[in-house]
Each structure stands twice: as C-alpha cells, then as structure tokens.
Amino acid sequence: MTHAWGNPSLVRSGTTTAIAVRSQDNSLYYYWKRDQDAGWSGDQVEQDGVITSDASMARDSTATAIVVRDSANGLRYYRNLHGTQRWFMTPVAPSGSIGVADPQLANDGTTSSIVSQAPNGEVTFWWKPNTTGSWTPVIIEWPNLVGRPALSRDTRASRIVAMYNDLTKIKYYRSFHGQNWQGAYIYLH
Incomplete structure (x- = not known):
C-alpha cells in the first residue's frame, strides 16, 4: 500500500475536484472526482524516487498542471489535457537550481x-x-527571502509574497503582465 507524504495540493474547477500528492516513495499521484461520480479516480503521474517536494497544482477548463522539485533539485512541470490519460512532463529548471522550498504554481487560463x-x-x-513556447525565467530577488514563496496569477497581474530573511516583514511583489515587478514591505506587528 502506498502512503501519502507531505501536504497534498487541492483545486476545484467547474464540477471537478482534483488532488495531487507525493507518496513516501517520492512518486507523484493525481486523484479527481466530478460531482456526479460515485468515487475518486486516480493516476500515478511519476514513478518512485523522482520527486522530493510537495506538489503544487492548477486547473483550468482544458487542463490540469502540477509542478514539483525533482530528486536532482530541478524543477518539473506536468500537464494533462482533460479527457486524456497521458501526463506530459517539461523540465523547467536544471538539476541543482532549486532549493528546499517547494515550488508554487498558478494559472490564469492562458498562462x-x-x-x-x-x-x-x-x-x-x-x-x-x-x-x-518555453519557460521564461525572471529573477525577482536575491538573496533576502526565506521559506516558500507564495504565488497568485490572474488575467491582469502576477503576485508573489515571501518572508524576508530578518523575519520581521513580508516582501510583496506585483507585476502587471508585461511590466516590471514592483515590491513593497509588509511589516509584522
């Protein structure tokens, strides 16, 4: 029996709920249930020993995507078109380029x-x-942030928030698509 490891990722789109979770063997599983279904369906997305982070997932009207850190500290993106059983993996960042913080994924339906x-x-x-297309990287900040950054994206802008290394403030970034990133501090009380 396979056991879950870490924290699952949960999304809801339309009438479908989906979950992505890492197993104790560092494999990746995906489960989904439409409202009218009697039970959950599931797939193994990646084999044992490949991933080392919790999954982050996004779902829109045509596809579900999952991002994880792999065992070589690279970044992997998986995408499945609804109604098909195949998951396509795209390497985003090479081995050794991702630290211990779990990556985060967001989707606005087109990007x-x-x-x-x-x-x-x-x-x-x-x-x-x-x-x-291919993945375009933009360095946001170095090296003043710690922990796992959080991300949101809508049709107008992307936003990132992360804890500053002195632990007294949070750094908030926003970029209207196609424009430079702007940052502001939020001080903790």
Missing part, C-alpha cells in the same frame, strides 16, 4: 506561472503560455 527558490536564496518567477 502558467511558477515561483521557486534557488539554494542561494534567489527567487525566480517562471512563465509560459499554456499551449506553446
């Missing part, structure tokens, strides 16, 4: 975005149109 942190603390934002 996917990932935020990750390198071993040296560098925070990188990656983006790519959902159906074509």
Whole structure:
C-alpha cells in the first residue's frame, strides 16, 4: 500500500475536484472526482524516487498542471489535457537550481506561472503560455527571502509574497503582465 507524504495540493474547477500528492516513495499521484461520480479516480503521474517536494497544482477548463522539485533539485512541470490519460512532463529548471522550498504554481487560463527558490536564496518567477513556447525565467530577488514563496496569477497581474530573511516583514511583489515587478514591505506587528 502506498502512503501519502507531505501536504497534498487541492483545486476545484467547474464540477471537478482534483488532488495531487507525493507518496513516501517520492512518486507523484493525481486523484479527481466530478460531482456526479460515485468515487475518486486516480493516476500515478511519476514513478518512485523522482520527486522530493510537495506538489503544487492548477486547473483550468482544458487542463490540469502540477509542478514539483525533482530528486536532482530541478524543477518539473506536468500537464494533462482533460479527457486524456497521458501526463506530459517539461523540465523547467536544471538539476541543482532549486532549493528546499517547494515550488508554487498558478494559472490564469492562458498562462502558467511558477515561483521557486534557488539554494542561494534567489527567487525566480517562471512563465509560459499554456499551449506553446518555453519557460521564461525572471529573477525577482536575491538573496533576502526565506521559506516558500507564495504565488497568485490572474488575467491582469502576477503576485508573489515571501518572508524576508530578518523575519520581521513580508516582501510583496506585483507585476502587471508585461511590466516590471514592483515590491513593497509588509511589516509584522
């Protein structure tokens, strides 16, 4: 029997709920249930020993995507078109480029975005149109942030937030698509 390891990722789109989770063998599983289904369906997305982070997932009307850190500290993006059983994997960042913070994924329906942190603390934002193209990296900050950055994306802008290394403030970044990133501090009380 396979056991879950770490924290699952949960998304809801339309009438479908989906979950991605890492197993104790460092494989990746995906489960889904439509409202009208009697039970859950599932797939093994990646084999044992490949991933070492919790999954982050996004779902839109045509596809589900999952991002994880692999066992060589690279960044992997998986995408499945609804109604098909095949998951396509795209390497986003090479081996050794991702630190211990789990990557985060967001999708606005046309573009996917990932935020990750390198071993040296560098925070990188990656983006790519959902159906074509390659991943474009943008370095957001180095090396003043710690922990796992959080990410959101809508049709107008992307936003990143992360804890500053002195632990007294949070750094908030926003970029209207196609424009430079702007940052601001939020001080903790």
